[in-house]
Amino acid sequence: MPMNLRTLDLNLLRVFDAVFTERSMSKAAVRLHLSQPTVSNAMARLRERLEDPLFERSAEGMVPTARAKMLAEPVRQALALLERGIQGNPDFDFAHIEREFVIAVEDYGETVVLPHFIDWMSQTAPGLRFRIRPSIGPQLLTDLREGKVDLALDYFPTQDLAVRNVCVLTESLLTLTRRDHPDVGERLSLETYLQLRHVVLAHHGASRPMIDLALAKRGLSRRIAVTVPHFLSMPILVQTSQLAATLPRRMALVYADNFRLHAHAVPLRIPKFPVYLLWHSNTDHDSGLRWLREHLVDFCKRL
Secondary structure (H helix, E strand, O other): OOOOHHHOOOHHHHHHHHHHHHOOHHHHHHHHOOOHHHHHHHHHHHHHHHOOOOEEEEOOEEEEOHHHHHHHHHHHHHHHHHHHHHHOOOOOOOOOOOEEEEEEOOHHHHHHHHHHHHHHHHHHOOOEEEEEEOOOOOHHHHHHHOOOOOEEEEOOOOOOOOEEEEEEEEEOEEEEEEOOOOOOOOOOOHHHHHHOEEEEEOOOOOOOOHHHHHHHHOOOOOEEEEEEOOHHHHHHHHHOOOOEEEEEHHHHHHHHHHHOEEEEEOOOOOOOEEEEEEEEHHHOOOHHHHHHHHHHHHHHHOO
16 A cells, blocks of 8 residues: 555654664664664554565664665655755854764875874864774765765775765875885886885785786786785885885875885886765765865865
């Protein structure tokens, strides 16, 4: 039997949205400043109206049904539209507001972008808090859509039309070695580069590092000695061994300065690659997020 929207309590949709986002009745109750029995009762009423269980309990939390997944995005968009209509679009009082933003980044963002940006923010908007979490593949799109992540920095744009992608800077590569490396002089030649043993970043899926693609076009390859899950361990390994590491230029310069390493131009022509800022379109009218995005984009373009 079709549901009559005119008789539906819209507060039930707010509860549904919170449970879908948190995957937990108790966390949804905290999010909404309601008691857990109130949330449970609201979900029971909505299940009855929709004639669907909506969520099933599991070890991982509340797992949404197919009907719940179908409803989630329209409900979120409708609630966001109502909230914007009610609140209007006030200017973001950045100097006094208390708010937390969640930013998803990998090693590059943590090393190159965030330290100076957050330092500047602490002086400009001292009431803002930042929670940094890793950017996790396909899960990132879900987290952006559900509001678990506000902004993300990534090397790859997404094809999801609901997610905005803006190129905020372009990068090249540098190679790091010990300053007293016995086999490397001031200039790193391609011959020496190929003779060195390399520490490289683990890659998932079919993607390959740009340096390896460029070498493969010439029928060449690196001598890979160590594969690590994060860039952050590379400078320590290079500092205490005869290994070499090739990584994004701005990151390499930070490591070279802090770990007293030698930064070399990569002895091969390699195209620059972009770094993107990502956010979900359902936050386009959030004045606070818009203010943060604009300043982060401007900051990245000055790096």
